[in-house]
Amino acid sequence: xxxxxxxxxxxxxxxxxxLQLHYEAPLLEQLGGRVEGGRVLxxxxxxxxxxxxxxxxxGAAHVDAFDLDSDMVERTRRRLARFGNRVRIFxxxxxxxxxxxxxxxxxxxxxxxxxxPEWQEAVREVSRVLRPGGRFFFEEVTRHALERWTYRRFxxxxxxxxxxxxxxxxxxxxxxxxVPRWTERFFGDFxxxxxxxxxxxxxxxxxxxx
Numbered sequence: 001x002x003x004x005x006x007x008x009x010x011x012x013x014x015x016x017x018x019l020q021l022h023y024e025a026p027l028l029e030q031l032g033g034r035v036e037g038g039r040v041l042x043x044x045x046x047x048x049x050x051x052x053x054x055x056x057x058x059g060a061a062h063v064d065a066f067d068l069d070s071d072m073v074e075r076t077r078r079r080l081a082r083f084g085n086r087v088r089i090f091x092x093x094x095x096x097x098x099x100x101x102x103x104x105x106x107x108x109x110x111x112x113x114x115x116x117p118e119w120q121e122a123v124r125e126v127s128r129v130l131r132p133g134g135r136f137f138f139e140e141v142t143r144h145a146l147e148r149w150t151y152r153r154f155x156x157x158x159x160x161x162x163x164x165x166x167x168x169x170x171x172x173x174x175x176x177x178x179v180p181r182w183t184e185r186f187f188g189d190f191x192x193x194x195x196x197x198x199x200x201x202x203x204x205x206x207x208x209x210x
Contacts, residue, residue: 032194038105044112049075066092136195164190
C-alpha cells in the first residue's frame, strides 16, 4: 500500500530521520553487524534516507532500492545521485521483488512489510533473493501498534492478518531464516531483529528474544 498523506508526513520529517539515524540504525547494527562491501537491497526506500544509511553507516558497496510510490523513487534518485553507480533505484512491489534468486548479501526493511496485504509473500520474497548466509535486517510495526485508535483513525494499513513480533519471527523461520536475536520496543509496537538465511527453509533454530 502507498502511504496516505498523514503517514507520508510522519515518515518524511526531521524527527523520523533522527530516529532512523540515531536509534534504529544503531540497534540494527548491534543486532546484525555491518555489511561491509556487500550487495544490498532496501525494500520501500521512501525518500532515500535508509539507502543512505546502508551505504554510509553499514558499509554496503552497492544498494538496490525500490518503492511502490513513483514520487518517492524520483526523490530518492535525486537525493542519492552523488553515489553514482553504487545505487540503483526502481519502482517495485515487496511481494514480487524484481531480482534473481540469491542476488543479495543483505536486505533491509525499515517498516515496510506491515504495509503489504500479502505480507507472508513478502517474507518469502526476501528469503528468495538472499544468498544462503545473507542477513535480513528488519524493523517492523506490530499488530499491537496497528490496533491503536490513532493508527486506525489516521493511517491506512491492511486490516486483515496483522502480525505480532513473535508471529513475524515465526514466519521468518518457516521461510528459511534463523533469528538468534530480536527485540520489541516502544511497549511492543515495534519489532527489531536480524534473520540469517539458512540453506533450506525450516532449518532455523529457535530464537532468543532479547
